[in-house]
Amino acid sequence: MSEQLLKIEDLKVSVEEKKILDGVCLEIGEGEVHVLMGPNGTGKSTLVSAIMGDPRYSVDGGRIVFKGEDITEEKADARARRGIFLSFQTPEEIPGISLENFIRTARQAITGTPLKVFAFKRELKAEMDKLGMAPEYAERYLNVGFSGGEKKKAEILQLLMLKPSLALLDETDSGLDVDAVRTVTEGINAWHNEHNSLLIITHNAKILEGLKVDKVHVLEGGRIVKTGGAELIGEITEGGFNAVKEDN
Amino acid sequence: MEKFNIIPSPTWNRLGVNCAEESASIPETFDSVGASVITACPEGLEVGDDAPIACEELKSSTGFDEIIENNAEFSFNATVEDKYAHPLVINTEDAAVVGNIYAVEGAELTILHVLRGSSETLTRVYAEKGARVNVVEVSFAESDNIRYSAFASYCEEGAEVRFTRCELGGSRVVCGSKAVLQGNSSAYDFAGCYFGEGEAVLDFNDLSEHYGRDTLCEMHSAGALSGSADKILRGTIDFKEGAKRGVGHESEDVILLGPDVRDRTAPLILCHEEEVEGQHAASHGRLDETALYYLMSRGIPEAQARSLMVEARFARAIDRIPDETIREEALTTVRRRLQNA
Amino acid sequence: MADFGKEKTVVEEVNRSIYDFKDKVDSAFEVSSGLTPDIVRTISEEKNDPEWMREFRLKSLEIYERLPIPNWGPSIDGLDMRNIVTYVRPNTGMSATWNEVPEDIKNTFERLGIPQAERSGLAGVGAQYDSEVVYHNVKKEVEDQGVVYTDFESALHSEYGDMIREYFMKAVPPTDHKFAALHGAVWSGGSFVYVPAGVSVEIPLQSYFRLNRPGAGQFEHTLIIVDKNAYLHFIEGCSAPKYNVANLHAGCVEIFVGEGSRVRYSTIENWSKNMYNLNTKRAIVSKGGTIEWVSGSFGSHTSYLYPMSILNGEGARMEFTGITFAGAGQELDTGAKVVHAAKNTSSHISTKSIARDGGVSNFRSSVVVTKEAEGSKSSVSCESLMLDSRSRSDTIPVMDIRTDKCDVGHEAKIGTISEEAVFYLMSRGISEEDARALIVGGFAEPIAKELPLEYAVEMNNLIHLEMKGSIG
Incomplete structure (x- = not known):
């Protein structure tokens, strides 16, 4: 087995005193691709939000260990600097800050070194080209007035520019047309390698094309009720969640 | 001289909006030559003479509550203890009236108050936890009438007060409403419309005070002014410290129908709490010529097209009149005034 | 700090020579304001005013005594109104050396990296050797275009004396409010700008180069006259904090925009946080002219600041863009005023205001559309950001419309991060x-x-x- 990247031990999470996660355990190794599935409202988004350190979610028990260090109490920016990245389901619109300025600021915060402006601009332009984003988007305010698809592309652009070692993709493919899903998938593939790992929440097998899925977890009632290989995806697509639960 | 309809936070004196002008001051006495009659009462609701004490302590934003109270020869008072589907309907003609409504926890009542001729009304509403009270005032005053309206309400947790004020005429129309949103998750929903024609003087002072958390207020007015009508509207949303997650939306849409009108507006948002959302929007001026053209291009005559556009703005208030006949009469009145304009 | 010590001497000398009239105070007047006709006459004499200006000052003093203190804005209780003379006549002990500049301002200088040489100038005390050079260079270039840019006192005695007499305090009459009257009585220093017809001044003129002379920053008068079809960008003040020992600023800016001309007036106000900033700015715009205000308010203890535009000529336009940031102990009441007084005029006001740490940041506006202003348009948009619950942010706009043929819109928003x-x-x-x-x-x-x-x-x-x- 590859080097361990993320380890979640008996994680209990609540929102406004409502218990959502009730003892989740999960391990992700370097370079692995994990898929998180489960019916709506079972806590999939809660899990990735808790890994990112969203202050609205309170951790009532358990630990989150990243690269061997306990990060359970850390703030989101510290986790990002360690190499965790969350692609949001609904990215925030923030007026007044251009997409380029934002990515530059974040990249500097993560690398801790000043950037060479022109090299950065070139790199940004190249990545935007790959994602089929018009260059003027760099000057537009962060996600303001972006369509659903453009927002998701902007998320993947950040993934490519910030180069995290663990990406949490929260339904990054939802609401996208076929072409956009392909572009996003290509972006993810370009980033993914034997060191970088993925945890993907999806209802759509399309986004997984070209990725070797190592493990599939089914989350229900605040716990992981089933873990298996890529074959689970097909079973769930055909028979629903109950089909895989029965042989539990 | 005593001042009325005082703006909650004053500004430049020379604009003349800090309080009602002298031409809008309330006469010391009022001769109730007419009467105020309850024409429909939901079964089981008792309407009497004794005012609940909690109501009597409420103050409107007008400063003339006491004057109306002294002038009033009629009253309607009720403690609401049930959910009533049918409205309490009061018809007032040339009279001064005081109404006090106390709604106990979870109770619901709608009141329709139809006013003709000159009138003075003071209406006070206390809504206990989760209660819902809906007050609709429709005034058909004519050019030789005066009209004074004071409204005060208080909401406990989860309570909702709705107030609709249709001021469709009168030579002097002076109104003020104040909602105190004390309880968490309480709400105030105000819709007003007014038509000022001839030499009418109109003065409004509407205020929503937010104290509790998660409170909501909607305050929306629409108006039309013709002749040399002179109107001042003060609309204030006041977020007090502690009114976390309070939301307040306010708007005014005024159509000006003649070159001699005067239209003054002071839409205030006072804010002493960080976590709030306050919004105001106002639009004043002519009818949108492009929209007018669009309607006319579909074969609608100009006068009718104009009327449609004004009615559309008044709809928010008029649609809330819980009686079809009165609603129709209100629309007819608006159309008639538009034709004269 | 040896450099600063030297400048200190200069300051004190200047102060004494112009303002030291200690023995001439008429005790009978001290009861009302401490400001007497004799003091005003002395200022006038020291400045060698023409006769009309002396009369103007005395007349303004009468008006000042008559007018009430504004009863609607932030409190100015911290001002010693009964002894206003102390603000007019700087303390003889006004030894504003770098050492005495308050700590918060010093820190800001450090963090902003303002060069040592400029600090003395920015602190509102020393003579600005470096800046003077720049100023002279600017002056040379614009003079070649026929532009007049000079200090107010010398302009008064130049060939432009009659022009000044024609325009001085015509946009802001002393009767406008109490502090305009005070200004009329005791104004001192400032700039005079005249741009001839058809001239476009490409480089912005910056009052920063002129104003920070000893004692000239408190009641300065800026008069800008731009003839037909010309362009000017005037930048007032500087963005680093200005420290002044006395704490009342009642300056006045008057701008006359000629037919078809465009004037842009930019300010970033960052007075030290003991300042009562009661400044009056006004533009009168002729046919087809445009005034653009850009205004940032960061400093002062208390501000009343509402640049006003009077759109007097057909098709005149105004644009106002402003930001106000109030922190602890500050009460900044800012906004804009506009009067649409001619056909087809337009105005657009757009502001942002931020309040934090117990600060008060209010937006106040007045849009008046007169009967003559058929076909006019106005839009106001103001947004406020509250950063905590100890702060305050009030939005107090007024619209007064007297014609039906106009479109007036207003939008306000308030919220938090x-x-x-x-x-x-x-x-x-x-x-x-x-x-x-x-x-x-x-x-x-x-x-x-x-x-x-x-x-x-x-x-x-x-x-x-x-x-x-x-x-x-």
């Missing part, structure tokens, strides 16, 4: 403090882009400075 947005930025590795500063900077961005570049940069720095330590 969304925690979701903060988390989003933090999830990308940005610290909470920086995330908040970024969001506030983004809120201010539409204003920043209206400013000259170096001012925009400094405004951004100021926002970051103000936001530092704002997270408990």
Whole structure:
């Protein structure tokens, strides 16, 4: 087995005193691709939000260990600097800050070194080209007035520019047309390698094309009720969640 | 001289909006030559003479509550203890009236108050936890009438007060409403419309005070002014410290129908709490010529097209009149005034 | 600090020679304001005013005594109104050396990296050797175009004396309000600008180069007359804090925009936080002319600041872009006023205001559309950001419309930083403090882009400075 990247031990999470996660355990190794599935409202988004350190979610028990260090109490920016990245389901619109300025600021915060402006601009332009984003988007305010698809592309652009070692993709493919899903998938593939790992929440097998899925977890009632290989995806697509639960 | 309809936070004196002008001051006495009659009462609701004490302590934003109270020869008072589907309907003609409504926890009542001729009304509403009270005032005053309206309400947790004020005429129309949103998750929903024609003087002072958390207020007015009508509207949303997650939306849409009108507006948002959302929007001026053209291009005559556009703005208030006949009469009145304009 | 000691001597000498009239105070007047006709006459004599100006000052003093203190805005109780003379006549002990500049301002200088040489000038005390050179260079270039840009006193005695007499305090009459009257009585220093017809002044004129002369910063008068079809950008003040021992500023800016001309007037006000800033600015715009105001308010203890535009000629336009940032102990009441007095005039007011740490940041506006202003348009948009619950932000706009043939719109919004947005930025590795500063900077961005570049940069720095330590 590859080097361990993320380890979640008996994680209990609540929102406004409502218990959502009730003892989740999960391990992700370097370079692995994990898929998180489960019916709506079972806590999939809660899990990735808790890994990112969203202050609205309170951790009532358990630990989150990243690269061997306990990060359970850390703030989101510290986790990002360690190499965790969350692609949001609904990215925030923030007026007044251009997409380029934002990515530059974040990249500097993560690398801790000043950037060479022109090299950065070139790199940004190249990545935007790959994602089929018009260059003027760099000057537009962060996600303001972006369509659903453009927002998701902007998320993947950040993934490519910030180069995290663990990406949490929260339904990054939802609401996208076929072409956009392909572009996003290509972006993810370009980033993914034997060191970088993925945890993907999806209802759509399309986004997984070209990725070797190592493990599939089914989350229900605040716990992981089933873990298996890529074959689970097909079973769930055909028979629903109950089909895989029965042989539990 | 005593001042009325005082703006909650004053500004430049020379604009003349800090309080009602002298031409809008309330006469010391009022001769109730007419009467105020309850024409429909939901079964089981008792309407009497004794005012609940909690109501009597409420103050409107007008400063003339006491004057109306002294002038009033009629009253309607009720403690609401049930959910009533049918409205309490009061018809007032040339009279001064005081109404006090106390709604106990979870109770619901709608009141329709139809006013003709000159009138003075003071209406006070206390809504206990989760209660819902809906007050609709429709005034058909004519050019030789005066009209004074004071409204005060208080909401406990989860309570909702709705107030609709249709001021469709009168030579002097002076109104003020104040909602105190004390309880968490309480709400105030105000819709007003007014038509000022001839030499009418109109003065409004509407205020929503937010104290509790998660409170909501909607305050929306629409108006039309013709002749040399002179109107001042003060609309204030006041977020007090502690009114976390309070939301307040306010708007005014005024159509000006003649070159001699005067239209003054002071839409205030006072804010002493960080976590709030306050919004105001106002639009004043002519009818949108492009929209007018669009309607006319579909074969609608100009006068009718104009009327449609004004009615559309008044709809928010008029649609809330819980009686079809009165609603129709209100629309007819608006159309008639538009034709004269 | 040896350099500063030298300048200190200069300051004190200047002060004594102009203002030391200690023995001439008429005790009978001290009861009302301490400001007497004799004192005003002395100022007038020292300045060698023409006769009409002396009369103007005395007349203004009468008006001042008559007018009430405004009863609607922030409190000015901290001003010693019964002894107003102390503000007019700087303390003889006004030894504003670098050492005496308050600590917060010094720190800002350090953080902004203002060069040592400039600090003395920015502190409002020393003579600005470096800046004078720049000033003379600017002057040479614009003079070649026939532009007059000079200090007010010498203009008064030049060939432009009659022009000044024609325009002086015609846009802001002393009867306008109490502090306009005070200004009329005791004004001192300032700039006079005249741009001839058809001249476009390409480089912005900056009053920064002129104004910070000893004792000239408190009641300065700026008179800008721009003839037909000309263009001028005038930048007032500087973005670094100005420290002044006395704490009343009642300046006056009058701008006359000629037919078809465009004037842009930019300010970043960052007085020290003991200042009562009761400044009056007004533009009168002729047919087809445009006035553009860009205004940033960061400093002062208390501000009343509402640049006003009177659109007198057909098709005249005004644009106002403003930002106000109030922190601890500050009450900044700012906004704009416009009068549409001719056909087809238009105005657009767009402001942002921020309150934090117990500060009060109010927006106040007045839009008047007169009967003559058929076909006019006005839009007002103001947004407020509250950074905590101890602060206050009130929005107090008024519209007064007297013709039906116009379109007047108004939009106001108030809210706070969304925690979701903060988390989003933090999830990308940005610290909470920086995330908040970024969001506030983004809120201010539409204003920043209206400013000259170096001012925009400094405004951004100021926002970051103000936001530092704002997270408990």
